[in-house]
Amino acid sequence: MLTLTENANTIAATIVAQQSTTPDAGLRIHSSGTEAEPRFAVTVVPTPEPGDAIAGDDAIHVFLEKSAAEALDDKVLDAAVDDQGAVSFTLLPQPA
Numbered sequence: 001m002l003t004l005t006e007n008a009n010t011i012a013a014t015i016v017a018q019q020s021t022t023p024d025a026g027l028r029i030h031s032s033g034t035e036a037e038p039r040f041a042v043t044v045v046p047t048p049e050p051g052d053a054i055a056g057d058d059a060i061h062v063f064l065e066k067s068a069a070e071a072l073d074d075k076v077l078d079a080a081v082d083d084q085g086a087v088s089f090t091l092l093p094q095p096a
Contacts, residue, residue, distance in 0.1 A: 002029075002055045002064060002072040003094065008079040011087055013060040015044060022046040026054075026061025029068045040068055042089060 004012065012027050019025075024047050033039030048054060048063035056062040064072065076092040 001053070002062065002069070003076050004056060004060070004062065005076060005078040008077045008089070009057065009060055011079040011081060012056070012062065015087065016060060019044040020046060024048075024061065026056065026063050028052065028063040028065065029072070030065035031067045031071070038071055040072070040091075 016025050016027060025044060026048070028043050028045040028048070029040050030043075031038065032041040045063065048061070049065065051066050052063040053066070053069035054061060054063055062077075072091065074094050076094050078090045078092055079087060080090070081087050
């Protein structure tokens with residue numbers, strides 16, 4: 001299952017809190033590329049879609065569309081904020 005770094009957890013929780021007041025809201029990661037060139041999109045949603053896997057902890061819900069959950073099963077999500085306030089997410093391999 002996808003895991004989140006402490007930075008990703010904090011940043012994701014902040015983004016969701018700024019964009020939604022729904023208690024079950026979270027980030028939803030879904031596929032937006034092709035199998036040959038996978039890409040993922042992240043959006044704030046009020047609830048998971050049917051069939052979504054759920055990652056994260058008490059601070060943040062991360063909903064994973066089925067194909068994204070399969071592709072990211074062995075990954076770690078990290079996040080950073082640059083000097084201009086732009087958020088970037090990075091996928092890393094899970095430690096062995």
